Amino acid sequence: MITDTNVTLSRWPFRRLIGDEPAELAARLRKHKVSQAWAGSFDGIFHKDIAGANSRLALDCRRYGDGFLLPFGSVNPKLPDWREDLRRCHEEHRMRGIRLHPNYHAYTLMDPVFAELLKLASARGLIVQLALCMEDERTQHPLMRVPPVDLAPLAGLVNSEPKVRLMLLNCYPQLSLDPLAALASAGNVHFEISMVEGVGGVARLIESVSGKRVLFGSHYPLFYFESALLKVQEAGLSEPHIKAVFAENARRLLSGQDF
Amino acid sequence: MNRRAFIEHSCGSLALAFVQSPSMFPTTSNAPAHIWDLHSHLSHMPGDSAEERTAALLKFADRLGIERLVLSMGFPLHENPAPERLRFENDQVLAALRRWPDRTLGFVYLNPNHAEFSIEEFDRCVRDGPMVGVKLWVARRCNGPELDPIVQRAAAMKAPILQHTWLKVSGNLPGESTPYDVVELARRHPDATIVCGHCGGDWEQGIRVVRATRNVCIELAGSDPSNGFVEMAVRELGAERVVFSSDAGGRSFASQLAKVIGAQIPEAARKLVLGDNLRRLLTPMLTAKGHRL
Numbered sequence: 001m002i003t004d005t006n007v008t009l010s011r012w013p014f015r016r017l018i019g020d021e022p023a024e025l026a027a028r029l030r031k032h033k034v035s036q037a038w039a040g041s042f043d044g045i046f047h048k049d050i051a052g053a054n055s056r057l058a059l060d061c062r063r064y065g066d067g068f069l070l071p072f073g074s075v076n077p078k079l080p081d082w083r084e085d086l087r088r089c090h091e092e093h094r095m096r097g098i099r100l101h102p103n104y105h106a107y108t109l110m111d112p113v114f115a116e117l118l119k120l121a122s123a124r125g126l127i128v129q130l131a132l133c134m135e136d137e138r139t140q141h142p143l144m145r146v147p148p149v150d151l152a153p154l155a156g157l158v159n160s161e162p163k164v165r166l167m168l169l170n171c172y173p174q175l176s177l178d179p180l181a182a183l184a185s186a187g188n189v190h191f192e193i194s195m196v197e198g199v200g201g202v203a204r205l206i207e208s209v210s211g212k213r214v215l216f217g218s219h220y221p222l223f224y225f226e227s228a229l230l231k232v233q234e235a236g237l238s239e240p241h242i243k244a245v246f247a248e249n250a251r252r253l254l255s256g257q258d259f
Numbered sequence: 260m261n262r263r264a265f266i267e268h269s270c271g272s273l274a275l276a277f278v279q280s281p282s283m284f285p286t287t288s289n290a291p292a293h294i295w296d297l298h299s300h301l302s303h304m305p306g307d308s309a310e311e312r313t314a315a316l317l318k319f320a321d322r323l324g325i326e327r328l329v330l331s332m333g334f335p336l337h338e339n340p341a342p343e344r345l346r347f348e349n350d351q352v353l354a355a356l357r358r359w360p361d362r363t364l365g366f367v368y369l370n371p372n373h374a375e376f377s378i379e380e381f382d383r384c385v386r387d388g389p390m391v392g393v394k395l396w397v398a399r400r401c402n403g404p405e406l407d408p409i410v411q412r413a414a415a416m417k418a419p420i421l422q423h424t425w426l427k428v429s430g431n432l433p434g435e436s437t438p439y440d441v442v443e444l445a446r447r448h449p450d451a452t453i454v455c456g457h458c459g460g461d462w463e464q465g466i467r468v469v470r471a472t473r474n475v476c477i478e479l480a481g482s483d484p485s486n487g488f489v490e491m492a493v494r495e496l497g498a499e500r501v502v503f504s505s506d507a508g509g510r511s512f513a514s515q516l517a518k519v520i521g522a523q524i525p526e527a528a529r530k531l532v533l534g535d536n537l538r539r540l541l542t543p544m545l546t547a548k549g550h551r552l
Contacts, residue, residue: 138460199511224485230512230516234322
């Protein structure tokens with residue numbers, strides 16, 4: 001069975017997607033033998049009423065897949081009273097983690113508010129999913145151009161926050177493996193595969209950051225689900241590595257055993 | 260878990276019907292498509308020689324049941340190669356073709372900035388050699404008259420032309436063509452078969468740009484595996500004008516193949532996209548060169 005650590009509910013503003021209705025998304029994931037999916041929300045990227053977006057996300061996850069869809073709420077530390085959003089994600093919605101979009105929320109990882117958010121989320125034992133981008137920068141809407149997140153400051157931050165449980169989503173193709181390896185060495189950082197590219201890219205990522213740090217993520221429904229699946233196939237991994245990527249690494253991260 | 264079990268477990272019967280590998284082939288319980296990839300490169304692969312790099316490409320292609328790779332350009336990549344460099348890179352591809360004549364095909368890399376030499380190189384590699392098409396990259400936009408002799412030569416032999424295109428919101432390279440340029444070229448040469456490389460990258464625009472120009476096909480390579488790409492292409496162009504390709508080794512075979520395997524399209528359309536269309540485009544050249552189809 002598969003744990004998909006990167007799916008997203010609601011609507012992508014620029015395209016209708018097969019699977020952008022939660023019931024359909026859950027059904028399609030189940031058809032692919034996904035047993036658990038960690039779900040963020042497109043609304044959490046674009047809406048200012050992020051508390052409302054997180055409530056809908058939690059409700060949809062309960063309604064369409066209680067225990068199957070795990071909600072990862074959005075926190076935008078540039079919004080007023082964002083700490084309350086973090087509290088609600090944890091205490092009211094019982095979320096296991098949060099998802100951040102620094103580039104869409106207009107802050108860099110150098111911003112002190114990011115360090116504070118990492119610290120507060122870590123203190124609550126939340127997994128922090130950091131989405132580096134959502135789509136190829138070259139094909140974005142001309143009025144909505146958003147460059148990917150610059151990872152350069154992250155290793156230092158991770159090093160100074162030993163309780164952090166961080167996961168990078170959408171490791172875009174232009175990222176070289178060296179900074180990812182440095183991050184893996186710096187602390188408890190995990191990586192999902194949806195945007196890892198190049199022939200045999202997943203195998204190279206595993207060589208760089210270790211097989212325990214790589215998690216299955218499809219970026220569905222923005223991407224075809226089959227892309228991530230076939231990347232694992234293309235990588236030619238051993239059976240233990242396949243099991244680790246498909247589910248065991250995610251289970252360990254979720255349970256806190258990675259820590 | 261073997262390959263067959265993996266795919267069956269993960270993709271279900273839909274993908275199983277299309278993804279094959281030597282260890283799974285032939286299978287009697289499925290009717291696997293013969294997957295041909297229009298667009299692979301030797302760059303971004305490990306190895307010091309064309310043969311080593313092609314061996315690596317084929318190892319990964321085998322895992323996904325890709326039967327044939329059309330190779331073009333050598334390594335390292337040159338955006339505006341001089342004649343001697345063109346010859347060098349085409350020789351690299353020729354070396355791969357000699358080693359794997361049943362698994363690889365070649366498109367000759369030409370540069371319209373050296374039009375006269377490009378014609379000579381076409382004759383060496385296609386007319387008198389084993390290559391079956393033309394690859395044009397980013398040396399010069401393809402709407403100019405410098406392209407005409409090259410296109411006329413290719414059209415006379417019914418050799419398809421794969422022209423790289425992008426529509427980058429961040430701006431194209433100075434010599435980088437767009438789908439609009441391809442349409443301009445194709446309308447001047449209605450007898451030529453031109454493949455709009457990458458469908459302009461921004462496929463929602465690229466499909467619309469080429470839609471009315473019937474001698475232009477699109478290929479799928481080199482962009483994100485965005486959900487909906489192949490559905491829109493088949494809807495707007497017809498499945499016969501959509502060709503699977505990867506842009507490996509810069510892209511994975513997996514992400515590009517997923518565009519077709521994951522698409523909600525009829526199975527007959529999927530089979531066309533995965534290989535039948537490319538075989539149809541190449542039939543005159545393959546027949547002329549004695550390939551069995």
